[in-house]
Amino acid sequence: LRSGGAYRVQSSSLAMLVMAGPSAAGAWCAVVGVPQFGIEAARGFGVGIDRLVFVPEVPAGEILTVLAALIDVVDVIVAAPFAITPKESARLTARMREKHCVMVTWGSWPQVDAQIGWSQIHWDGMGRGHGNLRARQVTLEVRKGDRLTGTRRLWFPDEEMNVRLVE
Numbered sequence: 001l002r003s004g005g006a007y008r009v010q011s012s013s014l015a016m017l018v019m020a021g022p023s024a025a026g027a028w029c030a031v032v033g034v035p036q037f038g039i040e041a042a043r044g045f046g047v048g049i050d051r052l053v054f055v056p057e058v059p060a061g062e063i064l065t066v067l068a069a070l071i072d073v074v075d076v077i078v079a080a081p082f083a084i085t086p087k088e089s090a091r092l093t094a095r096m097r098e099k100h101c102v103m104v105t106w107g108s109w110p111q112v113d114a115q116i117g118w119s120q121i122h123w124d125g126m127g128r129g130h131g132n133l134r135a136r137q138v139t140l141e142v143r144k145g146d147r148l149t150g151t152r153r154l155w156f157p158d159e160e161m162n163v164r165l166v167e
Contacts, residue, residue, distance in 0.1 A: 023046065023052070032080065
């Protein structure tokens with residue numbers, strides 16, 4: 001993740017995965033406008049919840065104020081998609097670069113640096129209509145605009161509930 005960058009992810013679990021690395025390195029993170037966000041699930045991904053600011057709901061018309069305040073004090077912000085203009089997004093991006101903060105959102109957001117998603121999903125453990133899901137492999141994809149810029153095959157999760165590269 002580039003400091004001052006904005007990234008769009010495909011799901012909340014990808015947002016947690018993106019947050020996990022910086023959080024493990026001691027970064028403060030925030031989740032804004034996502035009342036259904038799974039704090040315990042985030043802990044399972046390695047997000048340090050002792051350094052997590054959770055703002056489940058934002059009053060109408062206050063999102064820019066809330067995001068600007070959080071940019072000043074946290075390293076990574078995960079946000080629900082809010083309706084903001086490109087001009088407002090540009091002001092937030094300038095502030096994020098100044099404060100070395102990263103924005104991660106799922107859904108629409110103007111001016112993202114990259115989109116992170118997955119494809120080629122394969123579950124292990126299911127037989128023909130029976131069995132228990134034990135592990136899942138996915139191909140993590142990073143796109144800049146319409147151009148695919150990187151892929152990695154991951155266990156998401158493996159049988160021990162860890163996220164790791166497929167050998």
